[in-house]
Amino acid sequence: MKLRVDLAKCVGHGRCYVLAPDLFDEDDRGYCVLRHEQVPPDQVDQARLGEENCPEGAISIQED
């Protein structure tokens, strides 16, 4: 499973890095930064939580 962030859509709500801090981080403006693209097997639920809570739909998941 891979994560993608569309930075053209991100406006810094910050839901992803609050709800799934192992996978998402914030830059100096509070915008989304991926910690790693490849989702470790034990963090699949976190990845989905981050993805589905982005109000801008900026995060997508690519299943293997």
Next chain:
Amino acid sequence: MRKNPDLEKGEVSLFDGEFARCPQPVYAALRDHCPVSRASLTGAPVISRYDDVMWALRHPEIFSSAVDLQLALGTERPMIPQQIDPPDQTRYRRLLDPHFSRRKMEELVPPIRAEANALIDRFEKDGGVEFNEEFAVPLPCSAFLSLLGLPKSDLDFFLGLKDGIIRPQKSRPELFEGLSGPEHMAKGKELRAESGRQIYEYFETVIDDRTATRRDDLMTRLVHAEIEGEKLSREEILDICFLLLLAGLDTVTATLGCNVAYLAENPEQRRSIAADPGLIPGAVEELLRWETPVTAVPRVVKKDVEIRGFKLKEGDLATLLLGAANIDDAHFEGAESVDFERGRNIHVAFGAGPHRCLGSHLARMELQVAMEEWHRRIPDYWVREGETPRYSPGIREVMYLPLVWGAGASS
């Protein structure tokens, strides 16, 4: 009795006391039967479905934020960055966002936690308090002063100015006696302008001080900040300060009131967060969604556009009903129940798109800290028997929220 909303006429009253207290049934009726309605009196279009609100928020070229003249909030120029559109707005946000990031706001946790406790110290043993005046109003103002680096002794001064702009009648009731209609409006406008001038003057002095002496605070950073190598002008700094004052105080006050009023009336959910503070972040999000204290945001229509068969005309002042969007069952499972452990919550209580609330991380932090400290110290409380909380329309401040606890509850 007048129906609200009046679905036959396609009208809704957004300045009605009952709507302010309990807006959700009105939202649901609009969403289901009249997704674009008209505000009674003004006839302005009111947009209520999540998808339509979101679309408008993401299309500033059609739904512009340049509403400073229409709203007449005592400003001499648009507030920055709220009342200007991209691309200029984007430059200001690049500058301001880092000062309001989630990480940056964590630095303010200790002073806000201390302030919350200092406020509770004043009334805990009384067994009751009027929550708005004694807690919901002073806490965000104190956070604002800490953030900007202004002295705490200016608290009352700021509260007076803020009311002078937002609720001129409340700040100087004697001046409105016997006035009606246009005279009443004119007096309001005059008082707003007067408060506005005082706000500009106050911040002029602060800018002079920080120009001469650097301190470790946001005012200093604004004075010395640069966009593409150029310093902000004095007017730009003033227009930012004006916004921080107007947007940062009332909104959090209203949200604290709405949250605590909800919890006072829903003891099972109140006990759940008192027993497990780990539920508080989820509760804060869910109550932002359900209560949506900032019920709506205004936008001016820049070109004719049709939404669900309703024609909006260039120049219309449209209302995006964030509260209605937040209980749209097309986007929220069990939209009309309150679930502190909701898995997916894409509410737009802070707006969305390029104007996503600059202070959203500050607000969330203040709300979480306040909820933690309040429920640690006063886990069980009720609305005083025989009393009813009173909500203001627009921004749903709970103007009167008498609470009791412990021995106070039985006396």
